[in-house]
Amino acid sequence: xxxxxxxxxxxxxxxxxxxxxxxxxxxxxxxxxxxxxxxxxxxxxxxxxxxxxxxxxxxxxxxxxxxxxxxxxxxxxxxxxxxxxxxxxxxxxxxxxxxxxxxxxxxxx
Amino acid sequence: xxxxxxxxxxxxxxxxxxxxxxxxxxxxxxxxxxxxxxxxxxxxxxxxxxxxxxxxxxxxxxxxxxxxxxxxxxxxxxxxxxxxxxxxxxxxxxxxxxxxxxxxxxxxxxxxxxxxx
Numbered sequence: 001x002x003x004x005x006x007x008x009x010x011x012x013x014x015x016x017x018x019x020x021x022x023x024x025x026x027x028x029x030x031x032x033x034x035x036x037x038x039x040x041x042x043x044x045x046x047x048x049x050x051x052x053x054x055x056x057x058x059x060x061x062x063x064x065x066x067x068x069x070x071x072x073x074x075x076x077x078x079x080x081x082x083x084x085x086x087x088x089x090x091x092x093x094x095x096x097x098x099x100x101x102x103x104x105x106x107x108x109x
Numbered sequence: 110x111x112x113x114x115x116x117x118x119x120x121x122x123x124x125x126x127x128x129x130x131x132x133x134x135x136x137x138x139x140x141x142x143x144x145x146x147x148x149x150x151x152x153x154x155x156x157x158x159x160x161x162x163x164x165x166x167x168x169x170x171x172x173x174x175x176x177x178x179x180x181x182x183x184x185x186x187x188x189x190x191x192x193x194x195x196x197x198x199x200x201x202x203x204x205x206x207x208x209x210x211x212x213x214x215x216x217x218x219x220x221x222x223x224x225x226x
Contacts, residue, residue, distance in 0.1 A: 033214075040200075040220075040222075041219065041220065042202050042217040042218060042219050042220045043153070043202075043217050044217070045214050045215075045216075048214065087152060087153070095141055095158075095206050095215070096143075096155070096158060097143075097155075097215065099152050099153045099154075099155070100152060101151070101152040102152045
């Protein structure tokens with residue numbers, strides 16, 4: 001079956017680093033996405049990994065290990081505005097995404 | 110970047126009435142659009158996938174006669190919630206995929222908050 005697991009909630013301190021993990025079990029794999037969603041708003045795209053390794057984009061980095069069915073999103077130099085839910089999604093076929101339940105990240109001063 | 114709009118952004122309707130939500134891709138051709146529903150503190154739930162000019166593919170458990178989807182053009186898809194009930198109150202979000210490019214990303218609309226009284 002299809003399954004994507006993320007921690008429900010995480011807390012971190014402003015200025016620190018946080019790693020949000022995502023493990024997946026899907027019948028196919030054609031890329032993994034990370035989205036950020038602020039409360040009451042639609043998701044916004046953060047990153048995309050289809051090959052193993054680390055993709056860095058400013059303060060955010062995303063890592064993928066296909067053999068382990070594992071990804072993480074790394075957020076550095078945390079800011080209060082980073083408080084949001086972070087959604088992991090796997091694309092099985094051409095375009096449909098299988099979504100995780102999301103990780104609510106709380107940033108404290 | 111690609112922009113997707115939704116209208117209305119919020120709507121309140123009475124039980125038993127129908128509500129239409131529009132999703133438009135403003136600067137690209139969206140051969141495929143997706144409709145999601147999201148309840149408070151829960152993740153996105155895919156309701157249906159629509160391809161321009163063909164019938165939508167509904168996810169298991171989603172009533173196609175209740176949630177009518179039309180994707181008549183490459184820039185517009187509509188979701189009509191028929192005979193709405195309070196349990197249909199939710200945040201409805203559409204996303205679109207640019208079928209003319211190799212870009213992999215789905216672009217999300219800002220969402221429509223539906224409240225059925």
